[in-house]
Amino acid sequence: xxxxxxxxxxGAPASLARSRPRYGESIIKVxxxxxxxxxxxxxxxxxxxxxxxxxEFFGSVSFGEFFGSTxxxxxxxxxxxxxxxxxxxxxxxxxxAVLVAVxxxxxxxxxxxxxxxxxxxxxxxxxxxxxxxxxTVVFGFFALTFVTPLMKDLFPFLELDGKNALAxxxxxxxxxxxxxxxxxxxxxxxxxxxxxxxxxxxxxSKMLTSVRVVVPAAFSxxxxxxxxxxxxxxxxxxxxxxxxxxxSVFTLYPGDEMSTMAAFIAQAGSGDASVGSIAYKxxxxxxxxxxxxxxxxxxxxxxxxxxxxxxxx
Amino acid sequence: MAILSTxxxxxxxxxxxxxxxxxxxxxxxxxxxxIALLFLAMLLVYVVxxxxxxxxxxxWENQPSIRRPETSxxxxxxxxxxxxxxxxxxxxxxxGILAAIYLEEYADRTKWYNKLIELNIxxxxxxxxxxxxxxxxxxxxxxxxxxFTVMTGAVTxxxxxxxxxxxxxxxxxxxxxxxxxxxxxxxxxxxxxxIYRQVLPASIPGIATGSILALSRAIGEAAPFLxxxxxxxxxxxxxxxxxxxxxxxxxxxxFISRPQEEFAVLAAAAIVILLAILLLMNxxxxxxxxxxxxxx
Numbered sequence: 014x015x016x017x018x019x020x021x022x023x024g025a026p027a028s029l030a031r032s033r034p035r036y037g038e039s040i041i042k043v044x045x046x047x048x049x050x051x052x053x054x055x056x057x058x059x060x061x062x063x064x065x066x067x068x069e070f071f072g073s074v075s076f077g078e079f080f081g082s083t084x085x086x087x088x089x090x091x092x093x094x095x096x097x098x099x100x101x102x103x104x105x106x107x108x109x110a111v112l113v114a115v116x117x118x119x120x121x122x123x124x125x126x127x128x129x130x131x132x133x134x135x136x137x138x139x140x141x142x143x144x145x146x147x148x149t150v151v152f153g154f155f156a157l158t159f160v161t162p163l164m165k166d167l168f169p170f171l172e173l174d175g176k177n178a179l180a181x182x183x184x185x186x187x188x189x190x191x192x193x194x195x196x197x198x199x200x201x202x203x204x205x206x207x208x209x210x211x212x213x214x215x216x217x218s219k220m221l222t223s224v225r226v227v228v229p230a231a232f233s234x235x236x237x238x239x240x241x242x243x244x245x246x247x248x249x250x251x252x253x254x255x256x257x258x259x260x261s262v263f264t265l266y267p268g269d270e271m272s273t274m275a276a277f278i279a280q281a282g283s284g285d286a287s288v289g290s291i292a293y294k295x296x297x298x299x300x301x302x303x304x305x306x307x308x309x310x311x312x313x314x315x316x317x318x319x320x321x322x323x324x325x326x
Numbered sequence: 327m328a329i330l331s332t333x334x335x336x337x338x339x340x341x342x343x344x345x346x347x348x349x350x351x352x353x354x355x356x357x358x359x360x361i362a363l364l365f366l367a368m369l370l371v372y373v374v375x376x377x378x379x380x381x382x383x384x385x386w387e388n389q390p391s392i393r394r395p396e397t398s399x400x401x402x403x404x405x406x407x408x409x410x411x412x413x414x415x416x417x418x419x420x421x422g423i424l425a426a427i428y429l430e431e432y433a434d435r436t437k438w439y440n441k442l443i444e445l446n447i448x449x450x451x452x453x454x455x456x457x458x459x460x461x462x463x464x465x466x467x468x469x470x471x472x473x474f475t476v477m478t479g480a481v482t483x484x485x486x487x488x489x490x491x492x493x494x495x496x497x498x499x500x501x502x503x504x505x506x507x508x509x510x511x512x513x514x515x516x517x518x519x520x521i522y523r524q525v526l527p528a529s530i531p532g533i534a535t536g537s538i539l540a541l542s543r544a545i546g547e548a549a550p551f552l553x554x555x556x557x558x559x560x561x562x563x564x565x566x567x568x569x570x571x572x573x574x575x576x577x578x579x580x581f582i583s584r585p586q587e588e589f590a591v592l593a594a595a596a597i598v599i600l601l602a603i604l605l606l607m608n609x610x611x612x613x614x615x616x617x618x619x620x621x622x
Binding site: 300 | 447488
C-alpha cells in the first residue's frame with residue numbers, strides 16, 4: 014500500500030497505472046513521519062540534558078568516590094558524593110514493592126483470566142485501572158498520614174521513623190499492582206484454549222492447569238510485566254519523597270527514613286541547589302544513573318519477550 | 327463445588343479429585359484481588375473522611391496561604407492544572423495520533439528508522455517521570471529559555487504522555503479490520519482518503535478513550551513539575567502561557583510537607599477535588615468505550 018510503483022502484471026491494462034504523482038499524499042506522509050520522529054527527538058533531548066552536566070560532574074568528582082563511598086551529602090559542607098545510600102534505598106523500596114505487588118498482582122491476574130466469569134472480569138478490570146490512575150501524591154499522603162501511624166500502633170517493636178522505607182515501599186507496591194495484574198492478565202488471555210483443554214483432557218485440575226500450563230505459557234509476558242513494574246517502582250518519586258523521606262544515611266533497616274535516587278532528584282531539583290554549582294550537577298549525575306538503570310530494565314524486558322515468547326496460532 | 331450436578335465442562339470433571347486444595351487456591355486468588363481493591367476503598371474513605379471539614383467553597387474560591395490554612399484554597403492550582411491539561415491536549419493529542427497513523431498505516435517495519443521509532447516509544451513509556459522533569463529543566467526551561475512557565479510545563483507533560491497517546495491510538499487503529507481499507511481503496515480512494523474517511527472515523531472512540539486516560543495521567547503527575555519551579559507558593563492564576571504557575575498535585579505536595587495538622591486536612595480536601603476530576607474523566611472514557619466500541 015506504499016507509494017512505490019507496483020510491478021506490472023503481464024496482460025494487465027496499462028490504464029490502471031497511476032497517471033500523475035500525488036504530491037498531497039507524499040506531503041501527508043512526511044508530516045506523519047515528522048510526528049513520529051518527535052519521540053526520537055525526546056530521547057535525544059533527554060540524553061543531551063543528562064549527559065553534559067554529568068560529564069562536568071565527573072570532572073570534579075571522581076568515579077571512584079561516586080561509586081566507591083557510602084557517604085552521601087552533596088548539599089552539605091563539606092559535600093560527600095558516595096551514591097550507595099541512594100542505590101541501597103532505591104533497591105530496598107523496590108524490593109518491598111515487588112514483594113507486595115508480584116504475588117497480589119499475579120494472583121489477581123490468574124483469577125481474572127482463569128476463574129472469573131466474563132461479567133466479573135468486565136467489572137473488576139476497569140476498577141483495577143482506576144487504581145492505576147490514582148495520582149502518586151495521593152498514595153504518598155496515605156502512606157504518611159494513615160499507613161505509617163497505623164503500623165506504629167500495631168507493631169511498636171519495629172521502631173518506625175515518621176517517614177520510613179517500609180510504608181513507602183508498601184504503597185509503591187500497591188501502585189504497581191495494576192501494572193503486574195493487567196499485563197499478566199493480557200498475556201494469560203492470549204494463551205490458546207487448546208492448551209487448557211489438553212491439560213484437562215489429561216486429567217489435570219483447574220489449579221494445576223493454571224499453575225503448570227497457563228502461567229508457563231504466558232511466562233514471557235508475565236516477566237515483562239514484572240520488569241516494567243520494577244522499573245516503574247525504581248523511578249517512582251512522589252510516594253518516596255513524601256513517605257520515605259530525604260535522609261541519606263547509609264542504612265539497611267527498612268524502618269528508617271531513607272532517600273532514593275528519585276527522591277534526591279526531587280529534593281535537590283525543587284530549589285535547594287543553585288544553578289551551575291556542583292550540587293546542581295549532582296542532580297543530573299543521579300538522573301543519568303536512574304535513566305541508565307530503567308533503560309537497561311526495559312531492554313531486558315523487551316528481550317525476555319522476544320526470547321521466550323511462545324507463539325501460538 | 328457441587329459434584330452431583332451435571333458436569334457441563336471439563337473444568338468440573340477435573341476438580342472432582344482434590345476439592346479442598348482447589349477450593350483454597352481459588353479463595354487465595356480472590357483474596358488477592360480483594361486486598362488490592364480494599365486498599366483502594368480504604369484510601370478513598372480515608373481521604374474523604376480526613377478532608378471532609380475543609381470541603382467547602384473556600385477551597386476553590388481562595389488562593390493558597392501558608393499563614394491561614396483554615397481558609398486557604400487551591401484556586402491557583404486548579405487553574406494551573408486546567409491550563410496545563412488544555413495545552414497538553416492541544417500539543418500531545420494531534421502529534422500522538424499522527425504518529426500512530428504513520429506507524430500503523432505507512433511505516434514499513436523492515437526499515438531501520440521505523441524500528442528505531444518503535445523501540446523509542448516503548449522505551450520512553452517506561453522512563454521515570456522525574457527524568458522528564460530533568461528534560462524540562464535542562465532543555466526546555468534553560469536551553470530553549472522558556473523559563474519556569476506554563477509553556478515549559480505543558481511541553482514537558484506533552485512529551486511525557488506522548489508515548490501513552492501513541493500506544494493507545496495505535497491499538498484503536500489496528501482494531502479496524504483491513505477489509506474496510508481494502509474496500510475503500512478498491513473504490514478508488516487514495517490512501518489518505520481511506521485513512522481520513524474510513525479508518526479514523528471507525529477508530530475515533532478508541533482513540534478518544536486512550537487520549538482521556540493519557541490526559542488523566544497528566545493531571546495526577548507531580549514529579550516533573552518539582553523540577554520546573556512550580557513548587558513555590560503561587561497566589562495567582564496563570565495569565566497566559568508565559569506566566570509562572572503551580573498545579574494541583576504539587577500544591578497538595580507542599581501542603582503535606584508542612585507539619586501543622588490543618589495542612590493535612592487541607593491536603594486531603596484538595597485530593598478529593600483531584601480525585602473527583604480524575605474519576606469524572608475515567609468515567610467518560612469507560613462510557614465512551616462501552617457506548618461506541620465496535621465489534622467487527
